[in-house]
Amino acid sequence: xxxxxxxxxxxxxxxxxxxxxxxxxxxxxxxxxxxxxxxxxxxxxxxxxxxxxxxxxxxxxxxxxxxxxxxxxxxxxxxxxxxxxxxxxxxxxxxxxxxxxxxxxxxxxxxxxxxxxxxxxxxxxxxxxxxxxxxxxxxxxxxxxxxxxxxxxxxxx
Amino acid sequence: xxxxxxxxxxxxxxxxxxxxxxxxxxxxxxxxxxxxxxxxxxxxxxxxxxxxxxxxxxxxxxxxxxxxxxxxxxxxxxxxxxxxxxxxxxxxxxxxxxxxxxxxxxxxxxxxxxxxxxxxxxxxxxxxxxxxxxxxxxxxxxxxxxxxxxxxxxxxxxxxxxxxxxxxxxxxxxxxxxxxxxxxxxxxxxxxxxxxxxxxxxxxxxxxxxxxxxxxxxxxxxxxxxxxxxxxxxxxxxxxxxxxxxxxxxxxxxxxxxxxxxxxxxxxxxxxxxxxxxxxxxxxxxxxxxxxxxxxxxxxxxxxxxxxxxxxxxxxxxxxxxxxxxxxxxxxxxxxxxxxxxxxxxxxxxxxxxxxxxxxxxxxxxxxxxxxxxxxxxxxxxxxxxxxxxxxxxxxxxxxxxxxxxxxxxxxxxxxxxxxxxxxxxxxxxxxxxxxxxxxxxxxxxxxxxxxxxxxxxxxxxxxxxxxxxxxxxxxxxxxxxxxxxxxxxxxxxxxxxxxxxxxxxxxxxxxxxxxxxxxxxxxxxxxxxxxxxxxxxxxxxxxxxxxxxxxxxxxxxxxxxxxxxxxxxxxxxxxxxxxxxxxxxxxxxxxxxxxxxxxxxxxxxxxxxxxxxxxxxxxxxxxxxxxxxxxxxxxxxxxxxxxxxxxxxxxxxxxxxxxxxxxxxxxxxxxxxxxxxxxxxxxxxxxxxxxxxxxxxxxxxxxxxxxxxxxxxxxxxxxxxxxxxxxxxxxxxxxxxxxxxxxxxxxxxxx
Numbered sequence: 065x066x067x068x069x070x071x072x073x074x075x076x077x078x079x080x081x082x083x084x085x086x087x088x089x090x091x092x093x094x095x096x097x098x099x100x101x102x103x104x105x106x107x108x109x110x111x112x113x114x115x116x117x118x119x120x121x122x123x124x125x126x127x128x129x130x131x132x133x134x135x136x137x138x139x140x141x142x143x144x145x146x147x148x149x150x151x152x153x154x155x156x157x158x159x160x161x162x163x164x165x166x167x168x169x170x171x172x173x174x175x176x177x178x179x180x181x182x183x184x185x186x187x188x189x190x191x192x193x194x195x196x197x198x199x200x201x202x203x204x205x206x207x208x209x210x211x212x213x214x215x216x217x218x219x220x221x
Numbered sequence: 222x223x224x225x226x227x228x229x230x231x232x233x234x235x236x237x238x239x240x241x242x243x244x245x246x247x248x249x250x251x252x253x254x255x256x257x258x259x260x261x262x263x264x265x266x267x268x269x270x271x272x273x274x275x276x277x278x279x280x281x282x283x284x285x286x287x288x289x290x291x292x293x294x295x296x297x298x299x300x301x302x303x304x305x306x307x308x309x310x311x312x313x314x315x316x317x318x319x320x321x322x323x324x325x326x327x328x329x330x331x332x333x334x335x336x337x338x339x340x341x342x343x344x345x346x347x348x349x350x351x352x353x354x355x356x357x358x359x360x361x362x363x364x365x366x367x368x369x370x371x372x373x374x375x376x377x378x379x380x381x382x383x384x385x386x387x388x389x390x391x392x393x394x395x396x397x398x399x400x401x402x403x404x405x406x407x408x409x410x411x412x413x414x415x416x417x418x419x420x421x422x423x424x425x426x427x428x429x430x431x432x433x434x435x436x437x438x439x440x441x442x443x444x445x446x447x448x449x450x451x452x453x454x455x456x457x458x459x460x461x462x463x464x465x466x467x468x469x470x471x472x473x474x475x476x477x478x479x480x481x482x483x484x485x486x487x488x489x490x491x492x493x494x495x496x497x498x499x500x501x502x503x504x505x506x507x508x509x510x511x512x513x514x515x516x517x518x519x520x521x522x523x524x525x526x527x528x529x530x531x532x533x534x535x536x537x538x539x540x541x542x543x544x545x546x547x548x549x550x551x552x553x554x555x556x557x558x559x560x561x562x563x564x565x566x567x568x569x570x571x572x573x574x575x576x577x578x579x580x581x582x583x584x585x586x587x588x589x590x591x592x593x594x595x596x597x598x599x600x601x602x603x604x605x606x607x608x609x610x611x612x613x614x615x616x617x618x619x620x621x622x623x624x625x626x627x628x629x630x631x632x633x634x635x636x637x638x639x640x641x642x643x644x645x646x647x648x649x650x651x652x653x654x655x656x657x658x659x660x661x662x663x664x665x666x667x668x669x670x671x672x673x674x675x676x677x678x679x680x681x682x683x684x685x686x687x688x689x690x691x692x693x694x695x696x697x698x699x700x701x702x703x704x705x706x707x708x709x710x711x712x713x714x715x716x717x718x719x720x721x722x723x724x725x726x727x728x729x730x731x732x733x734x735x736x737x738x739x740x741x742x743x744x745x746x747x748x749x750x751x752x753x754x755x756x757x758x759x760x761x762x763x764x765x766x767x768x769x770x771x772x773x774x775x776x777x778x779x780x781x782x783x784x785x786x787x788x789x790x791x792x793x794x795x796x797x798x799x800x801x802x803x804x805x806x807x808x809x810x811x812x813x814x815x816x817x818x819x820x821x822x823x824x825x826x827x828x829x830x831x832x833x834x835x836x837x838x839x840x841x842x843x844x845x846x847x848x849x850x851x852x853x854x855x856x857x858x859x860x861x862x863x864x865x866x867x868x869x870x871x872x873x874x875x876x877x878x879x880x881x882x883x884x885x886x887x888x889x890x891x892x893x894x895x896x897x898x899x900x901x902x903x904x905x906x907x908x909x910x911x912x913x914x915x916x917x918x919x920x921x922x923x924x925x926x927x928x929x930x931x932x933x934x935x936x937x938x939x940x941x942x943x944x945x946x947x948x949x950x951x952x953x954x955x956x957x958x959x960x961x962x963x964x965x966x967x968x969x970x971x972x973x
Contacts, residue, residue: 098243098246099239101404104486105485106895106896108896109486111403138240139238139240142239143239151238152235157230159231159234159864161233161237161238162869163403163452163691164233164234164237164238164450165403165404167238168238171238190903190904190906191903193903197403197900197902198403199402200453200865201865201868201869202869202872203906207906
């Protein structure tokens, strides 16, 4: 067992756990943050994507022993006081959500993209979410929603 | 403002973008056990012994159950009742469940599942669906391994071909397709007093209720099934959730503790249903003037080890075996055969994508042989109102295939005539299809749906239906229907979780039937409530009830408007009926099993897809640049949601056409994850132009037909026809992988 200290959605956390336990398991089972989903457990589908120190990572491939001192943002940390993130708003408005299971991971990948590149091209968006599988939407409306969110952020800060 | 036909935001979107929607794995119950399924490692074997003596005392293991522990009957009920929940003496496919392990945590159950020793005696397996029908092949079902056989006989096939000027005959094959819903199968069974409550990811709660009740030997009223947010299904959560639920329920029943069972991705791909691989012999002939005059088809589906839904998948494929065309002379024979492979089942299109690939490849080739434009050739043969289908069904309502074909052609049809010298070859292809909405004559006894509507004292509305939301947008579309019917604001209308105790058995959520069936039931449920509201509003407005208009939260008469909340509140004071049940029974359908004649479905949706592709002659890769998808689905209730269905269906069709190849060797699926089973990503998504031609269907809610499956069906042949147009290569085996294209190019080297 190891003791790790890290930040989740701006909140300091300290837990004692197995060093090989995945971040996904810690988030869902230890911290009750079930917004992050498991689709394959092998880093192949992207459903469990969270932002770790500014970068999108599949949380099923991050182990507890890598977490000490890290800053994690999950889908639950995206909206503040009930105010949705522009990405969340745009996904709703553009009809980019169907079954919704890939959506938390998809939005976190998109968030990481917009953090490093505020006005991405269509190709850059497609590249950034190419590790997030969606079986429902054909990605068309997801790409549009991310374009729209980028514009919203630029116009309104 | 009428909200029918408007882009209203989805009801469930905010829950899903914030991560607050509760899928099955997000739920836990106190004292809950974790379940793991022990599965067969052999495709065909006798079970000599299962040794659980060591494992059952492992730390954290609570119980290990086999078929001997089943209190009811050991059968998963679908059509033919041939599949056990847990294998008894014989296993018939790799992945077949043998035992259930329950433990205090996931790790303990996982470890135990590797320690249990099963002693097998291998039997000779059969893997090939055609060889399975041969006399000397091992028998795993009946005398001939045939689960089901259907036929169509129309006109005189011999004379028909004699009258033809051009006849072509080819063999087509298609691969498995994995549903790849991103949420794997999962259930939690919770014993509550005398009732077994099942929560989970599913399409058909009433199937699950039936299965759990049979396995546990409980009456239906002691099994309550509640659907949780469902992370994709596409047919893959039609019948197989009955297995998952029964597995969890058996543990819960024996231990009297909640039991959770979530499948791993590998387990899900290995053991759950898929689109059937098909072998199709297709012979068709035309007269010189371009009329389809005779079609003969032999259609074989590899059903796998148990029949599950195969008899009806096969039936639907049979009905659609000639495509949306007139043809006077037809002979179709179709077979679903048993092999020692994973049982196949429902997948978006339900037996029609395979046959449509053959139909539309043949149509393309016939046009080519006639030296006729493929669209012009189709226009000569398509079904229109007043025509009869090959099953003899006289089409009276809503059949706008011609409009879809012309609209698609108008948006982008320019057939390539000149040869480019480049190693990138460009091409265009077209495919039409039609699709019988609802279960039709193949599932007649299930063709019904119920709904419950309750307007509450503050003017908000709850409604429940027996069909399910699985991502397709039913919740939103039906909320629009209820809001429009009652005149209450959309924002005030909510669906309640689909639960078997709230509504009567409404059949499954399949066959693109939810809008028509539940929509009509919902409208019926609204009627008595609407009458209450109208009567009271008339009194308040001082006019006759027939003069009252209800819309968008107001009741109006001439220029006067009153808030509906006040009317509702008055209705409650007057003790009027404000909640009601609705029931809708599907229109008449019929089928003659000997001749394949009748009215198999009450209505058809139709569509045309045009594909533009680039084929790289150096690598064999096919890049789909654009898909124009024009569909006739009656009145569109929510265009944004409908376009979403088309875009998603198109990309699944692109995957089916090009990438999704399941490698099954000796009954073992080799690619049980997403790094080896290749799904289309955002980078594979072409430009999709989705258009609807709307011819209202008089029986449908606000004129709607069905949409869900339609968008996938014609995509693969549109793409392979475009590959032909680009390169002259005719792909007759799906998917059209680079390897197949390269091999074909190699075999004709020097010809380009």
